[in-house]
Amino acid sequence: MSDDLMRAALAAAQRGWHVFPLRPGTKRPALHGETACPRTGPCAEGHRKWEVRATTDPDRIRAAWQRAPFNVGIATGPSGLxxxxxxxxxxxxxxxxxxxxxxxxALCERTGQAVPRTRTVRTASSGQHLYFTAPAAARLHNTAGTLAPLVDTRAWGGYVVAAGSAVDGTRYEVQGPALLRALPDWLKRTLVPPHPVNRPAAVPAARVHRPYVDAALAQETAAVTTAPEGRRNATLLRAARALGRFVASGDLTHDEVEMPLQRAGESAGLSATECRTTLRSALDWSITHNQTRTGVAA
Known part of the structure; x- marks a missing residue:
């Protein structure tokens, strides 16, 4: 079993896919987390997550899989998947x-598309993984239910269990032809909606410039950019609520707040979808709760 898993890891690496060990018989990474990081070896200059430590180096793979019958994780982002x-x-x-x-x-039928035929892996739960090469021009992140119920995607920030691994005694297996196709354009358009940074900001012509508004925007944006892991979404939520009062008062436009916070959230490590969802909710809440105070809703 251990030899089979090592071969599966090496086969994935030969395709250019970055692999890392998962705990035997499970889908959980076998690498240490940030709280248990010894700050030595690969982490001598700071904790390195599984996505960074995933590798295509056959020597590193052999050394790792000689230690235990690890399942094989494929880091989808670095692998271009x-x-x-x-x-x-x-x-x-x-x-x-x-x-x-x-x-x-059903989604494919509604959009007038055939179900894409590409490399398909049957999972341990009898689900399916459809592999595509990711578009080089777009840094896609994970989604959950964005396309349809019970349909998720794995890209940057995500991983999948490779064929040849086994969870709860059931092996992940390739079904049908192993040809790998590029992500269809219609799926890419669904996963990459119009980005707020691409929309021109409308600036009110008669607005009075207030230095403290600019300072608040810069401060909140910086706080989101440098937010530590585990506090990123909460920091983005707080920043949007704090700045929403300036939108309610007319000192800033919606885009002038949303665009820099979206960029800051993605820079901190949040997905584009997470940022959009949090910003939409937080800004709507803040604008609504600041209207009576600013006289918008008398």
Whole structure:
């Protein structure tokens, strides 16, 4: 079993896919977390997460898989992959719900597209992973249910269990032809909606310049950019709520707040989708709660 898993890791690396060990029989990374980091070896200059430590180096792979029968994780972002995860209902109460393969097929039909044929891996839960090469011009991140119910995607910040690994005694296996296709343009358009940084900001002609408004914007943007892991989304939420009062008062436009915070959130490590969702909610809340005070809603 250990030799088979080592061969699976080496085969993935030969394709240019960056691999790292998962705990035997599970989908959990076998590498230490930040709180347990010894700050030595690969982490001598600071903790390095599994996505950074994933490798295509055959010597490193052999050394790692000689230690234990690790499952094989593929870091999708560094590997240039986007994987569509077609899941199955998890609980007995939802067994009548359509599976991800069904909802994805319905999505394809609604958009007038055929279900893409590409490298497909059957998962341990009888779901499917559809592998695509990710577009070089767009840094895609993970999504959850964005395309359809029980349809997730794995890209930067995500990983998948490689074929040849086994979870709960069931092996991940390649189904059908192993040809790897590029992400279809229609799927890319769905996953990359118009970005706020691409929209021109409308600036009110008669607005009075207030230095403290600019200072607040700069301070909150910097706080989001430097937010530590585990506090990034909360910092983005707080910053948007703090700056939303300037939108309510007319000192800043919605885009003048949303655009720099979106860039700051993505720079800190949040996905574009996470940033958009948090900003939309926080700004709407702040504008609503500051309207009566600024006289917008008397």
């Amino acid at each position: 986007l994987v569509v995860d077609l899941d199955v209902p998890k609980t007995n109460s939802s067994m009548d719900a359509p599976c991800g393969a069904t909802t994805f097929k």
